[in-house]
Amino acid sequence: MTTVEPIRNKSDIKKVxxxxxxxxxxxxxxxxxxxxxxxxxxxxxxxxxxxxxxKNYIKIVEKKTGxxxxxxxxxxxxxxLKEFTRDKRPDSPxxxxxxxxxxxxxxxxxxxxxxCFKAGLEERIGTHTLRKTFGYHHxxxxxxVVILQKIFNHFSPQITLRYIGIEQDMIDKSYKNFIx
Numbered sequence: 625m626t627t628v629e630p631i632r633n634k635s636d637i638k639k640v641x642x643x644x645x646x647x648x649x650x651x652x653x654x655x656x657x658x659x660x661x662x663x664x665x666x667x668x669x670x671x672x673x674x675x676x677x678x679k680n681y682i683k684i685v686e687k688k689t690g691x692x693x694x695x696x697x698x699x700x701x702x703x704x705l706k707e708f709t710r711d712k713r714p715d716s717p718x719x720x721x722x723x724x725x726x727x728x729x730x731x732x733x734x735x736x737x738x739x740c741f742k743a744g745l746e747e748r749i750g751t752h753t754l755r756k757t758f759g760y761h762h763x764x765x766x767x768x769v770v771i772l773q774k775i776f777n778h779f780s781p782q783i784t785l786r787y788i789g790i791e792q793d794m795i796d797k798s799y800k801n802f803i804x
Contacts, residue, residue, distance in 0.1 A: 628750035630760035630789050631659075631740070637757065639743040644735075651735050653708050654719055654727075658736075658754025660701055662762070662775055664688060665729050665751035674714035676705045689777055759788035 631637050637659065644652040657668055666687045676682060676697065683694045697705065709718070719727040733751050740749040747753070755776075763772055769781040778784045785791045 626748055626750075628753045628756065629747040630753060630756035631745065631747060631749075632760060632789070632793075634761070636743060636745055640739050640745070643739045643742050647735075647739070649708055650719060650727075651739070653704050654732060655736060655739065655754065656704060657701060658751075659757045659761075660698055661695060662755050662758035663693075664755055665732055667693075668754075669717075669719055669727055669729060669732060671718040672714070673709050673712045673716050673718055676718060677709040677712070677714060678706075686777070691777060695775075756788055759784070760790070763788055763790060 631640070640655060641652060644655050654668065657663070658665065661668075661682065663684070664687070667684055670687060671682070671684070675684070679697060681694050681696050683692070685692055712718075716724075717726040719732075721727055721731065729751055736751060736753065737749050740747070740753070759772055759776065762775070763769060763785075766772075769784050772788070773781050773784040776784055776787065778787065782791070785794075
């Protein structure tokens with residue numbers, strides 16, 4: 625299995641968002657939710673309308689860990705979720721196909737991968753790119769690996785730094801700046 629990377633450049637994130645906004649409201653929300661909350665794709669796709677509609681927090685039990693997670697819905701997601709869920713039944717899946725079935729991870733992969741390809745991104749992209757992008761930019765903004773470790777439920781800060789690509793970035797920078 626190939627390791628995917630975060631989208632490190634904010635302008636690349638904006639390019640992908642522009643492409644997805646022209647595709648569909650659903651696809652843009654899928655990407656934006658993933659890059660703004662750090663959930664695994666399995667947890668994003670398991671959300672129902674009632675989990676986000678008229679809420680200030682998202683509360684879930686993570687599929688992988690079985691742990692309870694609660695986090696606030698930020699100011700970028702709040703209006704998107706309000707508009708997207710306006711006419712939807714509370715018990716229906718948040719993300720559905722044209723046949724009204726719950727969107728699956730392979731469809732989510734195609735949506736994300738195709739948009740990133742159209743945006744000209746060269747990173748190795750997958751559904752996990754969304755979670756890693758959240759982590760990378762959260763770390764860049766706050767420089768607090770411990771809080772990010774807690775968000776991701778990682779065992780150690782070193783795992784978190786490696787996971788979001790910071791460890792490799794630091795190694796690359798040290799090589800570029802080391803000249804004898």
